[in-house]
Amino acid sequence: MKKFRTGLLTKYPKGYIISLVHIKSFNGEMLSLIGLFLSIIVLSRILLYNRYFPVRGIACSSMPDQPAEGxxxxxxxxxxxxxxxxxxxxxxxxxxxxxxxxxxxxxxxxxxxxxxxxxxxxxxxxxxxxxxxxxxxxxxxxxx
Structure with missing residues (x-):
């Protein structure tokens, strides 16, 4: 199988593939590695977002002496x-x-x-x- 690499794009006889991980034999292994890599990135972003990004619309202040009714x-x-x-x-x-x-x-x-x-x-x-x-x-x- 002939391939020509230009930057992130690799040209295979059936078209271009964006390659984050370059594997010499292309038979679906590369796509599964890219999918695994992208799923790890998405999961880590979700976990980081839930913990470290502030919730909008909630004002932080000092503790009121007497909280409002209700x-x-x-x-x-x-x-x-x-x-x-x-x-x-x-x-x-x-x-x-x-x-x-x-x-x-x-x-x-x-x-x-x-x-x-x-x-x-x-x-x-x-x-x-x-x-x-x-x-x-x-x-x-x-x-x-």
């Missing part, structure tokens, strides 16, 4: 962190337990307390998928 304060920090720096009137459900215990959340409108941005983003996305309205968030200072 808004529940939900503490997403781990039990040992929330024990050291408790927030009066907050319900503590760590992010790792949200899928299991989200039915214990009584109100639809929620103000979130998280220990860092990753925990905040992940918790907001989980709660939005479950149908809750997030009204605000606070990043708690661990060293306080």
């Amino acid at each position: 808004i529940m304060v939900l503490d997403l920090r781990a039990y040992n962190e929330s024990y050291k720096n408790p927030v009066p009137g907050a319900r503590n459900i760590p992010v790792a337990y949200l899928h299991r215990y989200y039915k214990e959340i009584q109100h639809n409108n929620i103000h979130i307390i998280a220990s860092d941005k990753v925990q905040r983003n992940f918790g907001i996305r989980i709660l939005k998928q479950k149908g809750f309205q997030i009204k605000g968030c606070t990043i708690a200072n661990i060293n306080a």
